[in-house]
C-alpha cells in the first residue's frame with residue numbers, strides 16, 4: 001500500500017472531522033471507560049474522542065509510523081503505537097472506534113464481527129467507511145489508469161478496490177453479537193473553492209496508490225489529465241464553489 005502522508009491527509013481537516021463527529025453523536029452510551037481508535041492516523045479522530053470523553057482512557061494505533069509520529073505531536077498526553085488493526089485485541093476496551101480505516105483490513109466485516117463479539121457487555125464498535133468508489137472522483141482514477149500511457153504500471157492498482165459492504169452485510173455479521181445496531185449512509189456535499197481542491201483532497205487519500213508507481217514525468221501527465229477530467233465532472237456553481245459529493249457509510253453496534 002502507498003505510504004500515508006499526515007500533511008496531505010491533514011488538508012480539509014474540518015470536512016474530514018464532520019463524519020467523526022456524526023459517528024460519535026450516535027454512540028448509545030454517554031460515557032466509555034477505555035477507548036481504542038483503530039487506524040487513528042494523525043489523531044484527528046482521537047482528538048474528537050478525547051473532547052467528547054475527556055475522562056476515558058483513550059489510545060490510538062496505526063500501521064503507519066509517520067501517522068503515529070504526527071499523532072504523538074498532536075496529542076502528547078495520549079498513548080499511540082504502531083500496530084496493525086488485524087492483529088490487535090483488547091478485551092478491556094468498551095469502545096472500539098475506527099474512522100475511515102477499518103475497510104483497509106482484509107475481511108473487515110468479519111473483523112468487525114470479531115471485535116463486537118470480544119466486547120464486554122455494553123461495549124460498542126463504531127466505524128465509518130468512505131463509500132465513494134463509484135463517484136466521478138474515484139471512477140476517473142481507474143478510467144485514466146486504464147489508458148495506454150499508464151496501463152502497464154497501474155492495472156493492478158485499478159483492479160484493487162477496497163470495497164465496503166452494503167447495509168445487509170454489516171447487519172448479518174453483527175446481529176448475532178449485538179443488541180443495538182445502527183447503520184446509515186450520508187452524502188456530504190463539500191463546498192470547495194476549485195476543481196484543484198478536489199484533486200488536493202484525493203491526493204491525501206484515494207489517489208495515493210495511483211501516483212506511487214509512476215515516475216515524476218508520468219505523475220505530472222496523469223495529474224494533468226485527472227485535473228482536467230475532474231473540472232469537467234465537477235463544474236463550478238454560479239457561486240464559484242465546486243460541490244464534492246462524498247457518500248459515507250456508518251455502523252454502530254453495541255452488545
Ligand SMILES: C[S@@+](CC[C@H](N)C(=O)[O-])C[C@H]1O[C@@H](n2cnc3c(N)ncnc32)[C@H](O)[C@@H]1O
Pocket residue numbers: 004009020038039040041042043044045061062063064067083084085086098099100101104105205
Ligand atoms: C483515512 S486515514 C484515517 C485516520 C483517522 N482515523 C482520522 O479520522 O483522521 C486511515 C488510516 O488507517 C491506517 N491504516 C490502514 N490500514 C491499517 C491497518 N491494517 N492497521 C492499522 N492502521 C491502518 C492508515 O495508516 C491511515 O492512517
